[in-house]
Amino acid sequence: MAEQRSIGAERVEAAAEGAPEGAAGESVRIAAAAPAADHVALHWAAHPRGLAASRFHFVWLRANCRCAECLHPHTWERTIDSYALDPAIRPAEIAAAEEGRALALRWPDGHETRLAAGWLAARDYDGGARRADMRAVRSWDAAALLADPPEHRWEAVTTGDADLRLMLTDLRERGLAIVRGVPPQDGEVERVARRIAFLRETNFGVGFRVENKPDPNNVAYTALELKAHTDLPNRESPPGIQFLHCHRADAAGGESLLVDGFRAAERLRDEAPEAFARLTRTALPFRFVDADWDIRWRAPTIRLDADGDFEEVRYHDALTAPLDVPFEEMGPLYDALRRFTAILREPQMELRLKLQPGDLIAFQNRRVLHGRGAFDPNAGLRKLEGCYVDCDDAWSRLRVLERSAGG
Amino acid sequence: MAEQRSIGAERVEAAAEGAPEGAAGESVRIAAAAPAADHVALHWAAHPRGLAASRFHFVWLRANCRCAECLHPHTWERTIDSYALDPAIRPAEIAAAEEGRALALRWPDGHETRLAAGWLAARDYDGGARRADMRAVRSWDAAALLADPPEHRWEAVTTGDADLRLMLTDLRERGLAIVRGVPPQDGEVERVARRIAFLRETNFGVGFRVENKPDPNNVAYTALELKAHTDLPNRESPPGIQFLHCHRADAAGGESLLVDGFRAAERLRDEAPEAFARLTRTALPFRFVDADWDIRWRAPTIRLDADGDFEEVRYHDALTAPLDVPFEEMGPLYDALRRFTAILREPQMELRLKLQPGDLIAFQNRRVLHGRGAFDPNAGLRKLEGCYVDCDDAWSRLRVLERSAGG
Known part of the structure; x- marks a missing residue:
């Protein structure tokens, strides 16, 4: 990823600091700083969102001092020990400075902190x-x-940062990107994925092939229908982004199926709030077992983050161990799963694609469920190659591309 | 991992099925099967825990049929579509069979299910x-x-499965294992880790060295004190197990520090339940930024699973972005973090080890916090080599070793 190294230290600092020091940041002005018991109220002379005043706690201001002593100048890590600060800390002096462009504080020990208004x-x-x-x-x-297909071209995505950024934006916002024209050869899917970040290895290896195999250890390696599901739910952290690249599609059937689990979860929340709540609070047992592995994890079907936003959908009946909630909860749990399943399988929820050689799909594995129709293994070959990248690293790549592209 | 492949298909089946078909399983007997509205009550003639009766829902029994048509005989995956079953499904016939060793069911469509009593x-x-x-x-x-140090010898762990199992048991139950006598050479830490599973790559690479570097992108690569913390909190799923292997320890100071975050969380729950609850429900913003990466995630300090058990402690002031909870919550949040921090730093909580060349520590990175004392980089070299493995794969290895060792 040599192209990013060329950006200057100022850009890294701006990214690390999230500082809108360009257009928006420059226009922010502090009119007055009015101290109260444990905080200061800043009255804005000019504010990008038109706010009149904002309060900042003294302890927060001290913990977030940006001087080279409190914030490591190379690593951007906080070196001040903020959870050991005196909770009653209070600046000896506090004032707007630089014509309102900064807030200047002097602490009782003499340490000085200066924070830009922006x-x-x-x-x-x-x-x-x-x-x-x-x-x-x-x-x-x-x-x-x-209506607005997230389609991209291989040549553009592999050679241009602007197109890669568009592909990653689709992946992040809609959970899916389709790339056409990827040479249907071994290793090409990994080349596309490595444009984004390093690969996530799993118990299936770094990359994998989906074709019907004798003596399979996974239903994916058969010719059976696969209902829409998320991969590797039996892992504590299933891979974030899955890439699937079609090399051969001679067999009749075997079309790919994609469903936005977040949309389905929104629908369930609206239509059956109790079922929704149950699926967010009930951990299901998942497991994968073969001669070499025995990987088990418990997690809810729909996971919300601490702010109540969707974090994950984890759904794969095939890898679900026998359910083991208390007796009284079993009936309502099956009812809730049945209800969610019915939404997931409504035809208007299902994007059906017959992948052709050269097509590649990338999707958020913990949001967008995927499946395939059954096919006739005697009527021709069907071969896909796949790999995984974690969301952390993909969204990092997107942020760094935006940093290079931005003002 | 060729040694595991030698175990027979029956062992895999037993593991996949969790079937106590040995001692405990054989002794279980059903006396009678009494159908009710949506379930059957099994009256036990003999039960390993002395239970008199247990109820099983009809829909659960149908979903968990073990025949080759409903459970794929090679992959152990469910092929019956259990969330599409009629919720009112009811067997046409239901009876104890094989002198109480099994439950036999016949469904209205003629399908038969037979489940072992064990x-x-x-x-x-x-x-x-x-x-x-x-x-x-x-x-x-x-x-x-x-009082019971989790110590192990390199020779034993690298050559014997029984000793590896003991090491993994310490890692799983106590979150920490110490291995002595690991040759202080490059690559040896990865050899030990690969005895367990494949390595987890991160933005720092597959392996990493901790030594003081010029122009560091991480405080670990300086000679500064490092307060006890968990690594990579800015990732959605920080690595599960960290390995650190000491090659050189000539510098004065630089002792390692380990704290059980779960014990500290238990203490906080007992001593300050409101602070504890706040830290389980408030996501903090974490971030790591350098020229190539910008990795951000929000997660609570203490994460509980859906059953209320500890899932994770995530604590690293240095990588915490400026806190951004609503104004009214900021004071109580700092109070809670200060309280938790004070517990984490009590001397009786802190295991202090001066690692010597050849010592290796392995610990659960989302449970056991690690840190180090400051050292004088001019007084001699300090060099550690490290890598990560995910818990999923380590606990899988432990289960497979137990399968081989078990009856």
Whole structure:
């Protein structure tokens, strides 16, 4: 990833600091700083979102001092021990400085802190900066996706950073990207994935082939129908992004099936709130067992993060061990799973694609369920090659591309 | 991992099925099967835990049919579509069979299901089988750990499966294992880790060296003190097990520090339940930024699973972005973090080890915090080599070793 190394240290600093020091940041001005018991109220002379005032706690201001002593100048890591600070800490002096472009503080021990007005406005927790920083999710059903298909060309994605950024934006917001024209040869899927980041190894190896095999250890390696599911639910952290690249599609049938699990979860929340709540709080037991492996994990079907946003859908009947909730909960749990399953299988939820040689799909494995129709293994070959990359590393790549592209 | 392949198909089946077909399973007998509205009550003639009766829902019994048509005979995956079953499904016939050793069911469509009494007793969700299957956690403070140190020898662990099993048992239950006598040479830490499973790659590579470097991108690569922390909290799924192997320890200071985060969380729950609850429900923003990467994630300090058990402790002030909870929550959040930090730093909680060349520590990175004292980089070399393996794969290895060792 040599192309990123050329960006300057200022860009890294701006990214690390999230500082809107360009257009938005420059225009922020502090009119006055009014100290209260445990915080200061900053009255804004100019604010990008038109806020009049924002409050910042003294302990927060001390913990987030940006000087080279408190924040390591090379690693951007905090070196001040912020959870050992005196909770009653209070600056000896506090004032707007640089014509309102900064807040200047002097602490009782003489340490000085200076924070840019734009930096403060960008992380104004009193004014909702947290929500503004959350990731974008555009959920879809088949018609919504087809109205604006997330399609990309192999030549563009592998040679141009702008096109790679568009592909990653689709992956992040809609959970799916389709790349056409990928040479149907061994190793090409890994080349595309490595444009994004290193690969995530699993018990199936670094890469894998989906073709019907004798003596399979996985239903994927048969010619059977596969209902839409998420991969490797038996792992604590199933891989984030799955890549599947079609080399051969001679057999009749075997079309691919993709369903946005977040849209299905939204529907369940609206239509059957009790079933939804049950699926968020009940961990199901998953397991994969063969001669070499025995990997088990318990996790809910729909996982919400601490802010109540969707974090994950984990759904794979085939790898679900016998359910083991208490007797009284078993009936309602089956009812909730049946209800969610019915939504997942509504035809308008299902994007059906017959992949042709050269087509590659990449999708968020813990959001977008995938499956395939049965096919006749005697009527021709069907061969896909696949691999995984974690979301952490893919979204990092997107942020770094945006950093290079941005102002 | 050729040694595991030699075990027979019956062993894999027993593991996949969790069937106590040995001692315990053989002695289970059904006296009578009494159908009710949506379930059957099995009255036990003999039961390993002395239960008189257990209830199983009809839909559960149908979904868990073990015949080759409903459960793939090679992959152990369910092929019956259990969430599409009629919720009112009811067997046409139901009876104890084989002198009470099995339950025999015939469904309205003629399909027959036969389930061993021992298999049913082992997953008796009406009788608490779920809790019995949960993982063992033995939390510790420094004295408790030193009273029974989790020490192992390199020769034994690398050549004998029994010793590897003991090491993995310490890692699983106590979150820590110490291995002595590992040749202090490059690559040896990876050899030990690969005895367990494949390595988990991160943005720092497959393996890493901890030594003081010029122009570091991480505080670990300086000579500064490192407060106890968990690694890579800025990733959605930080690596599960960290291995650190000491090659050189000439510098004064630089002793290693280990703290059981689960014990600290138990203490917080007992001593300050409101602070504990706050740390389980408040996601903190973490981030790592350098020229090539920008990896961010939000997660709570203490994460509980759906059953209320500890799943993870994630704690690293240095990589915590400016906190961004709403204004009213900021003071209580700092209070809670300060309280947790104070417990983590109590001397009785801290295991202090001066690693010598040849010592290797392996610990659960999302449970056991690690740190080091400052050292004088001019007084001699300090060099560690490290790598990561995920818990999924380590616990899988342990289960497979237990399968080979078991009856």
